[in-house]
Every structure is written in C-alpha cells, then in structure tokens.
Amino acid sequence: MKISYNWLGKYLTEQIEPGKLSEILTSIGLEVESLEQYENFKGGLKGLVVGEVIKCAPHPNADKLKLTEVDINGELLQIVCGAPNVAAGQKVVVAPVGVTIYPINGEPVTMKVAKIRGVESFGMICAEDEIGLNNNHEGILILPGGTKPGTKVAELFEAYSDWVYEIGLTPNRMDAMSHIGVAKDVCAWLSYHHNKTAKPKLPFDEKIEIIDNKNEFEAIVENKEDCKRYSALVLKNVKVETSPAWLQNFLKAIGQRPVNNIVDITNFVLHETGQPLHAFNADALTSKKVVIKNLAESTAFKTLDEVERKLSGNDLMICNNNEPVCIAGVFGGIGSSVTGETKNIFLESAWFNPSSIRATSLKHGLRTEAAIRFEKGVDISGTVTSLKRAAQLIQKIAGGEISGDVIDIYPSPVEKKQIVLKYSYLKKLSGKQYEPSPVKKIFSALEFDILQENETEIKVAAPLSKADISIPADLVEEVVRIDGLNNIEIPRTITITPSVQENDLREKLKEKLSQLFIGLGFNEIITNSITNSKHFTENVLSQSVRLLNNLSADLDIMRPSMLETGLEVLAYNINRKNNNLLFFETGKVYKHENGQYAETEKICFWISGKKQNTGWKHQNNDADYFTAKGMVSSVLNSINIKSISYSESQQSETGTFQSVINNKSELGKVLLVDNTLLHKFSIKQSVIFVELDINNLLVAAAKEQILYTEIAQFPVVERDLSLLMDKKIMFRHVEFSLKQLKMKLLEGFSLFDIYEGDKIDNNKKSFAINFKFINKEKTLTDAEVEAEMKTIKDKLVTDFNAEIRS
Numbered sequence: 001m002k003i004s005y006n007w008l009g010k011y012l013t014e015q016i017e018p019g020k021l022s023e024i025l026t027s028i029g030l031e032v033e034s035l036e037q038y039e040n041f042k043g044g045l046k047g048l049v050v051g052e053v054i055k056c057a058p059h060p061n062a063d064k065l066k067l068t069e070v071d072i073n074g075e076l077l078q079i080v081c082g083a084p085n086v087a088a089g090q091k092v093v094v095a096p097v098g099v100t101i102y103p104i105n106g107e108p109v110t111m112k113v114a115k116i117r118g119v120e121s122f123g124m125i126c127a128e129d130e131i132g133l134n135n136n137h138e139g140i141l142i143l144p145g146g147t148k149p150g151t152k153v154a155e156l157f158e159a160y161s162d163w164v165y166e167i168g169l170t171p172n173r174m175d176a177m178s179h180i181g182v183a184k185d186v187c188a189w190l191s192y193h194h195n196k197t198a199k200p201k202l203p204f205d206e207k208i209e210i211i212d213n214k215n216e217f218e219a220i221v222e223n224k225e226d227c228k229r230y231s232a233l234v235l236k237n238v239k240v241e242t243s244p245a246w247l248q249n250f251l252k253a254i255g256q257r258p259v260n261n262i263v264d265i266t267n268f269v270l271h272e273t274g275q276p277l278h279a280f281n282a283d284a285l286t287s288k289k290v291v292i293k294n295l296a297e298s299t300a301f302k303t304l305d306e307v308e309r310k311l312s313g314n315d316l317m318i319c320n321n322n323e324p325v326c327i328a329g330v331f332g333g334i335g336s337s338v339t340g341e342t343k344n345i346f347l348e349s350a351w352f353n354p355s356s357i358r359a360t361s362l363k364h365g366l367r368t369e370a371a372i373r374f375e376k377g378v379d380i381s382g383t384v385t386s387l388k389r390a391a392q393l394i395q396k397i398a399g400g401e402i403s404g405d406v407i408d409i410y411p412s413p414v415e416k417k418q419i420v421l422k423y424s425y426l427k428k429l430s431g432k433q434y435e436p437s438p439v440k441k442i443f444s445a446l447e448f449d450i451l452q453e454n455e456t457e458i459k460v461a462a463p464l465s466k467a468d469i470s471i472p473a474d475l476v477e478e479v480v481r482i483d484g485l486n487n488i489e490i491p492r493t494i495t496i497t498p499s500v501q502e503n504d505l506r507e508k509l510k511e512k513l514s515q516l517f518i519g520l521g522f523n524e525i526i527t528n529s530i531t532n533s534k535h536f537t538e539n540v541l542s543q544s545v546r547l548l549n550n551l552s553a554d555l556d557i558m559r560p561s562m563l564e565t566g567l568e569v570l571a572y573n574i575n576r577k578n579n580n581l582l583f584f585e586t587g588k589v590y591k592h593e594n595g596q597y598a599e600t601e602k603i604c605f606w607i608s609g610k611k612q613n614t615g616w617k618h619q620n621n622d623a624d625y626f627t628a629k630g631m632v633s634s635v636l637n638s639i640n641i642k643s644i645s646y647s648e649s650q651q652s653e654t655g656t657f658q659s660v661i662n663n664k665s666e667l668g669k670v671l672l673v674d675n676t677l678l679h680k681f682s683i684k685q686s687v688i689f690v691e692l693d694i695n696n697l698l699v700a701a702a703k704e705q706i707l708y709t710e711i712a713q714f715p716v717v718e719r720d721l722s723l724l725m726d727k728k729i730m731f732r733h734v735e736f737s738l739k740q741l742k743m744k745l746l747e748g749f750s751l752f753d754i755y756e757g758d759k760i761d762n763n764k765k766s767f768a769i770n771f772k773f774i775n776k777e778k779t780l781t782d783a784e785v786e787a788e789m790k791t792i793k794d795k796l797v798t799d800f801n802a803e804i805r806s
Helices: 005-009 020-026 181-193 245-253 261-273 355-366 367-376 380-398 425-431 436-445 472-483 504-519 562-572 623-637 674-680 694-703 731-739 780-798
Strands: 001-006 033-037 048-059 062-071 078-082 091-095 115-118 120-121 162-169 210-212 220-222 225-238 277-282 289-294 300-302 309-310 316-321 325-326 343-353 403-408 419-423 450-454 455-460 579-592 596-608 650-652 655-662 665-673 687-693 717-726 746-754 764-773
Touching: 001 005, 001 181, 001 245, 005 181, 005 245, 020 033, 020 162, 020 181, 020 277, 033 091, 033 325, 048 078, 062 403, 078 120, 091 220, 181 261, 181 436, 220 225, 220 403, 225 289, 225 380, 245 261, 261 289, 261 367, 261 450, 277 325, 277 367, 277 380, 277 450, 277 764, 289 343, 343 380, 355 367, 419 472, 419 504, 425 436, 425 472, 436 455, 436 472, 455 764, 504 579, 504 596, 504 694, 562 579, 562 596, 562 665, 562 687, 579 655, 596 623, 596 694, 623 655, 623 687, 623 780, 665 674, 665 694, 687 694, 717 780, 731 746, 731 764, 731 780
Parallel strands: 210 403, 220 289
Antiparallel strands: 001 162, 033 162, 048 062, 048 091, 062 078, 115 120, 225 343, 225 403, 277 343, 289 316, 300 309, 316 325, 419 455, 450 455, 579 596, 596 687, 650 655, 655 665, 665 687, 717 764, 746 764
C-alpha cells in the first residue's frame, strides 16, 4: 500500500521528517518496505529558467543550426540551437551550464560548455519532451510573451515533489488502509511517547446544505446479509472536468491515474478514509429505484472495461430496478458511468460482505482498489461520513447542489466488540510488565472506549474500524506495537519446558528417510501443494479438493498427487540442460470423496536421465525401472522393512506401475511415467516415480523387531544356479517360492543375470541366481551344501517346471 507523505501530513498535529516518520510507521506495525521521492516532473525542473531570445542568426559553420543570445534576467548566454522554430523575441525555457535535464525518452543530461561546429554554446534551449512535460519534440517550447526572463520554470508549471511510503500491510490491518487510518496510528504513537494528546486533524463536516428534502430516488436492499448498510445521496448540476492540480498530484503520487474530477474525488476519499465510493450518472438510473440484489445465473453484464461478463447467482449487484448497473463493491457498468456530459450524480457509500466481494472479485478477475478494501472489511460506521466528505468536495470542485436527504439503510446497527484484558495476560504474552495507566492511554489514543478498569484488568470496546480486534491477544498486539517492539527487554535467562511430541516417531522417520535419500545422491525439492487442475484427468478431478477463492487461474486445486508438481521441477531443470536428475520430496496429497476430505502424507522420489556421470571406470547407462526398485529396497531395508514384494504390473492414466507390498499392506508404488503425460510437460526422457505412504511405512517399521547377532565365525559358501523357465515367470515369483522353504542354512540369494536371446527358445528365459549358505556353529561341508541346493532345485522344478542348466 502506498502512502503520500504530503497527504498524510494534512492530518498530523506536527510535521515529522520523512525518515523519522518511516521509523515510527515500522515500529507501530506498518512496516515501510521502501521510501522513494516522487516528482510530477522528474528532477523537479530544478535550475531551469525563463530566457528571452535577444538575437538569432545562422550558424557560421552549419546550415541547420542557429546562433542565439538569450537573456536570463540580465545575463546573456550564447547558445547554439538546432530547433527550426527558434526566433528573436521569444520567451523560452533555458537549461544553463550545470543544470541537469530529464528527457522523457532518454537518460538525464547535465549541461556543459560545448563547442558545436567551432562555436561555444553555454546551455540549451529546451523542447517540451526534454524537460519532461510531454512527448512533443517538434521544436523548442515557446512561452507566453508576458513571461518574465529569469523566472523559475518550476513556478510556471507547478512542479510538485513528495515522498511515497510503500507499506507492507498485514491482512488484518484493514483499519490502516487509508491515510487517515495511518494518521490515527501515528498520533497514538506521538501521544504515548511524547506524553501529550495528539489527535488527527480530520476534515469531516457533518453539516451539508440540501436544496430539497424530498428524495427523488428510492433504495431497496433485498440481500440484507451481503449489504448490511447502504448510504447514498444525489448531486445535481455538477460540472465534470479535469481535476485541480493538488488532487491530481496526490493521486499520481500513490500511483493512481486521474480520470475526471468526480471519479478522482471518489478515489481520493477511498484513499483518505478507506471507504470505497461509486458515482453513477443519475440520469442513467431511469427507474429512480436503486435495488441491491442478486440476479439469475449467467445474466450478461458489460462492465466499464467494455467486457461482457456472465454473472454468477452469488454476485451482488446494484440495479436500476431490475437492470444491473454495477457489480457491488467491485466494478461499475458501462451504461451508468460518469462522462463529460454527466450533469447529475447518484453517489453511493456502502458496507458489503467481505466473503461475497472476494468471491465475485476473484471469479471475474477484477482486483480493484474497492474490492480489496471491501474483502478485508471496511468501517460500517463510516459510510455516511465518507459520503458527506465526497459530496462536499464535489460541491467545492465541480459545483452542484445536494438534492434530497441522505439515504441511509442500516436496519441492524453493529455493536462494538467488548473485550477484557487482564494485565497478567498482557505480561505473559508480551514479556513486559505494563502499568495500568499507560495501557489505558494507548487504548484511548487508538479510540477504544474504556468501559471498566481496575488494578488487575481493563475492559474496552473496540472501534468498528478495527474489525480484526476480537480477543485479548489482539489487545496485547495493540499495546505492544504502540509501545514499540524494541522496547521489550530481552531476558537474561531463557527457560524452556521440554515437551514430548505425539508424532515424534513420524518426524524421526521422515528425517531418517531424508538422510537416506541424500546419501543416495538425491536432491530435496519443495513444491506447492496448490497446483493447476489442467494437469489432471476428469476422473482424478472428480475426487479432488478445489479452491473456492484461488489467487491465480494456474493455482486452483489442492494436489491429488505429487507426481505432476515434481514433473514441473524436472521440466524446469531439463530445459536448462540439467538432464540427470534424482529428486525427492515429503509432502501431502488431498482428496474429496463421499463428502469427506482427506490428506495423506507421502515421501516420493523421481529418477530421470543417467545413473551416474560418464567416467573411465563405468558405462554411462540410463536409470530405469529396476534402478528405482533397487533404491526402494535399499531405503526400506534401512528403516527395518525387509520383507517386501511387488504386485503384478498394472496400467493407470499416468503409466505402468507396481505396488510395493509388506505383509499384505500396500506401502506405495513404483511408476514408469507414461510418455503422453511427459509430453504435457515437454519432457522427452523417461521418468520413474516412486510414492511411499508415510503412515504405512511407520506401521510397517514398528512391527519389525531389530535383532542383534554375533558376526559369524565360519565362512560363507556360495553357489550359482542357472535355470531355464517360461518367459512369463517373473523373478518375484521365484523369490516368493524360495522364501517358502525357510531354509536355516540359506543366508540369502540374489539375481545376477537374465538372458533372453537366440540361443534359447523364444518362449523361455534364463535366470542366474547366486546363493549364500552359512552354518553359525561349524564349517559347512560340500555334502551339506549340495543337499541344500538339491532342495532348491527340486522346489523350482516342481513350482515352475524349471530346467536346471548348471
């Protein structure tokens, strides 16, 4: 939010230097993010003076140049000029040596003595664009003949300078979204720290002159929930024209574009008081009946930007009887706008429901200044005050008379919230011991009503402008920020009460998994849990959690899967030639099914590109599906989940996957991402995605006992076995079969080769398996090992009709 220093100063009791004011604003919770000087003419026209061209002759060495003598209040300057329209007797703008000019299209230029075609030139006669007035560069600027030489140009063109604060306003501080709101806080700070009463100088005058007590217009509020107060009045015979310089300067300083005096006044009052207003061309409201209501779904309405919009049934509308003329609190309509021909004004000031305004604003993509304030909550008690302020300014600047009484529909006045603050709670939360007297002083300065007080507590009623004040903690914040956060002493000792978290094991598991992935060469990523619905199919979206008030069209859904957000990161890296990627992330996915919402925590990883960088010791092979499965086994084994298996391959909308199983419980899945999905992200290399469920991992890891045994004193005996079997048989089937034997001497086994080729039958494949045997009590004999191997061979022949090759 932008605040003008000059504008703010109108309401302060004393002048404060801009830098000091910046410190005060930050200390009271209105953090100043930047302080920049504003000038309506860059450079402020400093040093430029009016000159009179005394002589103008051709340049002796250039056909298109003129040699002039210019009088600047008694001092004659020789200036070489190339403008075609320069002539003796003219009053012109002169930039003498040492003066800097700021052209609209170009860099600043400081005048120096220059020799142009052999003749010295002591300055410059300026064109309009060269001093920042406009883009005209057809010739030099010729001033009225009566202008006195030596006059400062800044005085002729009313140069204006200001300081502009960019304040990082927190969402709860709707009371400070105006110059008067900020002034009230600054005055409260001055009252407390300077030990004096400093009240803002408010411009309001409740008395207005009315030419006729009879109201020509009638206002009807049908939706009383979304419009709890509606105020309006009518001004006749106004003159719509350009705003005066002071009004334009204030608005331009804070980044607002002047339109005309009526619209500019409504914008001025909005930034002055925080109350949005809207001016209608009263003659366009032909029914003389203004109705605040909702219209039918998909009703067409053309807004001020000449865009036809389809209204929602939830959009609150201002209607000319049944004809919509304005989206309430958001944007006006083209048919009732104020133009140069407008003579009569219907001026509106209202309180609209923040939730309704925000939903409408986001739906139509209209983030107007009015909507931003209404959605945070404006002061419902200030609608008439701001309305009268605007009417008085219109009368002063645009003329006109107020016709009829002020319309004010306010059937259920809002009561101020009453809150009790115990001083013991204030000390507990703030860390500082406050006496009752300064606390009372702060609340009084902030316009709280003091209802009751004693040695232990104070009871106050919060002003309606501070809609965020509702609990004692809010009152603590008010006291602390006016006193100043820097005034709270840091204790010499800090005591900490240790606590045992309920999810301690979960956090330890997540930390260990993260360390394991880092050890495997992965990089951790953090992606947004809000993502774009266009990444997902209708089947997935039917069970997804959509956002009602999304901040962006690209972020409209809580992610149903972490796959897609990770693919965005992969695509970003691949597009920058970072092709060999190992990423992991811990996060949540969201689902909405049968009226119930659910969120599940996952740890996922993505593999794409080469297994390792090229080196003389190894080949540079692509990572594949089996690479991912190997990493799953390694990670799960490290958290004591040793018994895992994989389901049959299945097909989904995102690719081919297998479920990771432990004791009939699904821990997650390994997915080879489908090329169609990869193409959506412009990824041209394969991606393997693994998703593991944190809850299921936690349960599985807790079931496994950790046993310690002595290191074997006797050697391990190894045997290799090659067997031929049907091509459809997977190694996991063989693995499951062998584990059923429960052989005491079998330490373990692993697959080290698979062969399919022209040397064996097309319907066959060969597995080569390494077996390790050990007896922890003695050295194994060949006979014992061969007996074990015979049992294994018999099992494989029986279960798979395997042909033993070696």
